[in-house]
Amino acid sequence: MERGRSALGPALELVHTGRAPTRAVLTTELGVTRATAGAVAAELEALGLITVDSRPHASAGSQGRPSHRLSVNENGPVVLAAQIHADGYRAALVGLGGRIVATTPSCGIIPADPAQVLAEVVEAGAALLRDTGRRCLGAGLAVPSAVAEPDGEALNPLHLAWPSGAPVRELFLRALADAGIPGVTEKIGFTGNDVNLGALAEHRHGAGRGARHLLCVASGHRGVGGALVLDGRLHSGSSGLALEVGHLTVHPEGTPCHCGSRGCLDVEADPLAFLVAAGREPGPEVSLLHQAGELLRNEYTDPGVRAAADLLIDRLGLGLAGLVNILNPDRIILGGLHRALVEADPERLRAVVADRSLWGRSGGVPILPCSLDHNSLVGAAELAWQPILDDPLVILDGAA
Amino acid sequence: MERGRSALGPALELVHTGRAPTRAVLTTELGVTRATAGAVAAELEALGLITVDSRPHASAGSQGRPSHRLSVNENGPVVLAAQIHADGYRAALVGLGGRIVATTPSCGIIPADPAQVLAEVVEAGAALLRDTGRRCLGAGLAVPSAVAEPDGEALNPLHLAWPSGAPVRELFLRALADAGIPGVTEKIGFTGNDVNLGALAEHRHGAGRGARHLLCVASGHRGVGGALVLDGRLHSGSSGLALEVGHLTVHPEGTPCHCGSRGCLDVEADPLAFLVAAGREPGPEVSLLHQAGELLRNEYTDPGVRAAADLLIDRLGLGLAGLVNILNPDRIILGGLHRALVEADPERLRAVVADRSLWGRSGGVPILPCSLDHNSLVGAAELAWQPILDDPLVILDGAA
DNA sequence: TGGCTTTGTGCCGACGCTAAACAAAATACG
DNA sequence: CGTATTTTGTTTAGCGTCGGCACAAAGCCA
Structure with missing residues (x-):
C-alpha cells in the first residue's frame, strides 16, 4: 500500500x-x-x-x-463534464483550474429514457475527446434533481420526463464504459445535483472563493434549489438530500404547493411566480427563466414589474434569513432568477435578510450573484477531479 | 517544528x-x-x-x-469542565472517555456579574483538583447562550442577568489563570453553547455514537436550542451562531415572539408553552422544565395533558421536518422537555417528521432521547480534550 | 499432540520531510 | 556603479514514521 x-x-x-x-x-x-x-x-x-x-x-x-x-497546465489532461438540464443537455472538457477547454452546443431535446440521454451526452463528450486529442482522467455529471446516496438515483426529477429513482449514476458509468472513456478510479461520487455542483464550482473558482461556509440558492425554470459548502466540502447530507430548501414556508397564506403545504419557496420565488406577479402571461416552461430574466433586465422601470420584483425579493429574503439563522454562512451566492433579482436591487435583498435574521448586526451576510458561466458543468468536473486532487499519483495507474 | x-x-x-x-x-x-x-x-x-x-x-x-x-486510563489526567445554566453553575473533573470523575453539587445562585460567576465556578473546580490530586490538562466552559466567534462573547444570554456581549471566554481564561490552573495550550475554543456541547458529547459518548450527521434539539426552561455535528465535527457556523433554530415558524398564527414574528419554535415548543397548553399555572422560570417534566411523567393519562403534549409534538415535528429538509441528518437527538416528549410518545413524533419531510420514505429519521447525564458538561470537557486528541504529545510541554 | 488462526513484537528499509548551507536574481543604498 | 540586503530556488545530509517481513505467542480444533 x-x-x-x-x-x-x-x-x-x-x-x-x-x-x-x-x-x-x-x-x-x-x-x-x-x-x-x-x-x-x-x-x-x-x-x-x-x-x-x-x-x-x-x-x-x-x-x-x-x-x-x-x-x-493549459495543455494537460482534462475531465469530461456532462450536464442535463430542463432545456437539453451539454458535454464539455474541463481542465484544471475549472477552465472549459471545449464544449458542445446545448442540445435541446431530452429523450424520456435516461439511458438514451446519458448515452448521447457521453457520446458527444467522446467526440470532443477525439477532436481535441486530450487525455481524459475522469467524468462527472450534473442533473437537475436530488441524487440519493449511496446509490446515485435521481429522485423526483420534476423537470425531466424521467421516472423517480432512475439510477443515473449507474447509467452514466455504463455509458462511459460503452464509449470507452477511461476514468482513473472507480470511486463513487461522479454524479450530483446541479445546484450542489454549481456551488462547489463557485466556491473553488468563482464568487465563493475564500468563503468558509458558503450558501447557494438558485432557481431555474420551476422550483428553488439550494446547496451548502462547509469548510471547502460540499454538504449533501447523509443521503444526498440536504438543502432541499424549496419547501421553506415564506408566505403562510400563499400559493398551494404540490408538497401539500402553502406558500413554499418553490412556488413563491421561482420564475413562474414572478411572471404571474408581474401580470404577464407565462410562456412554455423551458423558457420561463429566459422570459423572467428579460423582463427584469428590460422592463425594470415598469411599476408592475418593479412591484413583482420587490415581492419576490421579500419572499426570497425571508427564506434566506431562515437559512442564515440555521446555517450561519459567511457568504451567500444566488443563481438563475435569483441572480437577476439581486443584480436588479442588491441593497433591498441584503436589508431584508439582515432584518429578518437574528444576528443581522455587523451589516449582515454578503449576498452576491454567481460569477461563472456553466457553473454546474464546472462543478461536475470538480467531482471528477476530486480523486486526482486527493492523490495526484493515481493518474499513473492507467497511464500509457 | x-x-x-x-x-x-x-x-x-x-x-x-x-x-x-x-x-x-x-x-x-x-x-x-x-x-x-x-x-x-x-x-x-x-x-x-x-x-x-x-x-x-x-x-x-x-x-x-x-x-x-x-x-x-481511569486514573489518568483530567480536564476541568464548567457549566453555567439558568438554575446555577457546576464544576466537574472529566477524564478521557467522557467519564465524570468528580463534580460539585449545582450551586443555585447566579451573580449578575459574569466575572464573579466564572471566578466562583473555577474556584470550585480548583477545589476538586486539590481534593483529588489529579493532573489537569485543560478546561472547558458551557454557557446557555450563543457564543460569538472569534472573540467568545455571550450573545443575548436571556436566561442570565448578564449583559449581551459579555466576553465570557476571556473572563473564563482569566479566572483559570488567577486560580493557577494550567491548561496545556493557549488555543482558542474553550467556551461554547451548552446545546452545542451537549450534542458533541452525545455524538462521542452517548446516543449519537456512530451517526454521521447528527442534529440535536433541546429546550431548557425557556426557548429552544439546536446543534449540529457534521462528520464528527461541531458545526457552529462562521461566527458561532448556527442552529439558532428557535425562530423557525411552526404556527403562523401563533404566539407573538420577541423577535417580532409569531409562532416561532421558541415560544411554541418550550416548557412554558406546554404548561399553558395544558391549562396549568406556570411556576417560577427556573423550575419550568421540572414542572413540565413532572406533568408529562405523572399525569400523562389526563386528557388535557395528553392533548397539550400532542400539540407540542406536532409543533416540534413541524420544526424538525424543516430542519431535516435542510440538513438531512441521519439521526436526531432531543434533550430537555423534548426528551420527555419523545419518551412519552416516540411514534407520534417520528410520524409527524416523516410526514412533513420531503423524503420521509424508508421510515424517516431515527429520533432518540439524549442518553448522557450532564451532556453539556461532558461536551465542555471534550472542548478541552480536543488539543490533546489532535496531538497527544502536547501534554509533554508543561509536564513536571 | 500437532495444525490452524489470530495477535503481538523486533528488525530493516523506504520515503517524505526538516534543517542547513549555498547559489541565484532581483532591489536598496552608498 | 558596485556592494549589501532581501527573497527565492536547490542541494545535501539526516531523522522519524511507517510498511513489510519474519517470528513468537496464545488461544481454538481435530
Whole structure:
C-alpha cells in the first residue's frame, strides 16, 4: 500500500484553485520548507499537471529574487463534464483550474429514457475527446434533481420526463464504459445535483472563493434549489438530500404547493411566480427563466414589474434569513432568477435578510450573484477531479 | 517544528470514543500495520493516557490469539469542565472517555456579574483538583447562550442577568489563570453553547455514537436550542451562531415572539408553552422544565395533558421536518422537555417528521432521547480534550 | 499432540520531510 | 556603479514514521 507524497494533493489543490501562484506562497500555504515545496512542484510538473514559468514574471515590485510562476497546465489532461438540464443537455472538457477547454452546443431535446440521454451526452463528450486529442482522467455529471446516496438515483426529477429513482449514476458509468472513456478510479461520487455542483464550482473558482461556509440558492425554470459548502466540502447530507430548501414556508397564506403545504419557496420565488406577479402571461416552461430574466433586465422601470420584483425579493429574503439563522454562512451566492433579482436591487435583498435574521448586526451576510458561466458543468468536473486532487499519483495507474 | 507520531491523535480518539477496544481493531480502524498500532498504543500508555490489560479478556469466543484490552486510563489526567445554566453553575473533573470523575453539587445562585460567576465556578473546580490530586490538562466552559466567534462573547444570554456581549471566554481564561490552573495550550475554543456541547458529547459518548450527521434539539426552561455535528465535527457556523433554530415558524398564527414574528419554535415548543397548553399555572422560570417534566411523567393519562403534549409534538415535528429538509441528518437527538416528549410518545413524533419531510420514505429519521447525564458538561470537557486528541504529545510541554 | 488462526513484537528499509548551507536574481543604498 | 540586503530556488545530509517481513505467542480444533 505505497502512498505518494502526502503534500502532493494539497499542493495541486492550491494551484487548481488559484491560491498558489508561486512556489513561495506554496511554501507558506502548505506550511512546509522551501525544499519540500520545490520538490512537490517539480513532481506535479513532471506529472504534466502544472507548468512552471521560469521567466521573471512582472511581479508586484517587492524586493528579493522574483518567484517563478506556477499555473495549471493549459495543455494537460482534462475531465469530461456532462450536464442535463430542463432545456437539453451539454458535454464539455474541463481542465484544471475549472477552465472549459471545449464544449458542445446545448442540445435541446431530452429523450424520456435516461439511458438514451446519458448515452448521447457521453457520446458527444467522446467526440470532443477525439477532436481535441486530450487525455481524459475522469467524468462527472450534473442533473437537475436530488441524487440519493449511496446509490446515485435521481429522485423526483420534476423537470425531466424521467421516472423517480432512475439510477443515473449507474447509467452514466455504463455509458462511459460503452464509449470507452477511461476514468482513473472507480470511486463513487461522479454524479450530483446541479445546484450542489454549481456551488462547489463557485466556491473553488468563482464568487465563493475564500468563503468558509458558503450558501447557494438558485432557481431555474420551476422550483428553488439550494446547496451548502462547509469548510471547502460540499454538504449533501447523509443521503444526498440536504438543502432541499424549496419547501421553506415564506408566505403562510400563499400559493398551494404540490408538497401539500402553502406558500413554499418553490412556488413563491421561482420564475413562474414572478411572471404571474408581474401580470404577464407565462410562456412554455423551458423558457420561463429566459422570459423572467428579460423582463427584469428590460422592463425594470415598469411599476408592475418593479412591484413583482420587490415581492419576490421579500419572499426570497425571508427564506434566506431562515437559512442564515440555521446555517450561519459567511457568504451567500444566488443563481438563475435569483441572480437577476439581486443584480436588479442588491441593497433591498441584503436589508431584508439582515432584518429578518437574528444576528443581522455587523451589516449582515454578503449576498452576491454567481460569477461563472456553466457553473454546474464546472462543478461536475470538480467531482471528477476530486480523486486526482486527493492523490495526484493515481493518474499513473492507467497511464500509457 | 518537530511533529509527533501522526497516528497518535487518531488512535487516542478511537480509544476515547470506545471504538478501539483492542490493538487489533485499532490496526484496522487506523489502516496501519500491527507493528505501528502496537507502537502507538505503547506510546499512549507511556504517556499515561490509556491502559493495556494483558490478561486475556473474555473475548467473544472467536478463535486465534485473544487481544489485550485497551481502555482509557481511569486514573489518568483530567480536564476541568464548567457549566453555567439558568438554575446555577457546576464544576466537574472529566477524564478521557467522557467519564465524570468528580463534580460539585449545582450551586443555585447566579451573580449578575459574569466575572464573579466564572471566578466562583473555577474556584470550585480548583477545589476538586486539590481534593483529588489529579493532573489537569485543560478546561472547558458551557454557557446557555450563543457564543460569538472569534472573540467568545455571550450573545443575548436571556436566561442570565448578564449583559449581551459579555466576553465570557476571556473572563473564563482569566479566572483559570488567577486560580493557577494550567491548561496545556493557549488555543482558542474553550467556551461554547451548552446545546452545542451537549450534542458533541452525545455524538462521542452517548446516543449519537456512530451517526454521521447528527442534529440535536433541546429546550431548557425557556426557548429552544439546536446543534449540529457534521462528520464528527461541531458545526457552529462562521461566527458561532448556527442552529439558532428557535425562530423557525411552526404556527403562523401563533404566539407573538420577541423577535417580532409569531409562532416561532421558541415560544411554541418550550416548557412554558406546554404548561399553558395544558391549562396549568406556570411556576417560577427556573423550575419550568421540572414542572413540565413532572406533568408529562405523572399525569400523562389526563386528557388535557395528553392533548397539550400532542400539540407540542406536532409543533416540534413541524420544526424538525424543516430542519431535516435542510440538513438531512441521519439521526436526531432531543434533550430537555423534548426528551420527555419523545419518551412519552416516540411514534407520534417520528410520524409527524416523516410526514412533513420531503423524503420521509424508508421510515424517516431515527429520533432518540439524549442518553448522557450532564451532556453539556461532558461536551465542555471534550472542548478541552480536543488539543490533546489532535496531538497527544502536547501534554509533554508543561509536564513536571 | 500437532495444525490452524489470530495477535503481538523486533528488525530493516523506504520515503517524505526538516534543517542547513549555498547559489541565484532581483532591489536598496552608498 | 558596485556592494549589501532581501527573497527565492536547490542541494545535501539526516531523522522519524511507517510498511513489510519474519517470528513468537496464545488461544481454538481435530
